[in-house]
Amino acid sequence: MIAYQVSNSVEVKVRQGLSILQGINLAYQNGLFAAGTEAVKLIKSRVQRSGVSADGEVLFTKSRAKDGAYSQRHGTARRLRNLRVSKVDLTFTGDMMKDFGIAFLRNRSVEVGFTSGKEAAKLERLEQYYGADIMAASDDEESQALDKFESELFKVIDKIFS
Secondary structure: OOOOOOOHHHHHHHHHHHHHHHHHHHHHHHHHHHHHHHHHHHHHHHHHHHOEOOOOOEOOOOOOOEEOOEEHHHHHHHHHOOOOOOOOOOOOOOHHHHHEEEEEEEOOEEEEEEOOHHHHHHHHHHHHHHOOOOOOOOHHHHHHHHHHHHHHHHHHHHHHHO
């Protein structure tokens, strides 16, 4: 029988190496979460503040009878709720925006979207009506989310190696 004995210093180095790898993996997951959170924040802000699609198209009713950016009927309903009508913000009840967030986070990937099929179906109808991707990340939003990911990742890596 042949037995191997690992010296104490080698065992310590292996444990340190494993600890570093675990730290990097955790940093990666935290970075993904931060990137997803950033993307959600940016997408919601673009839609609610500016009323534009992911491609920068202004969302506007196709109705002939208009009240601001909405049809006459929907504009009146919004005014009764003290909601603005100058821009489409997809916030009538607030349910859709509340449901939009990080939908999936694991195995080195993050996806933003809806957790409710009802709200996802509502968005699908709205995107068909407006003819645009609305709650997708624009190129700039995607870039900013990736910057957030890198920033979070490097924060932890800098701690590990400093």
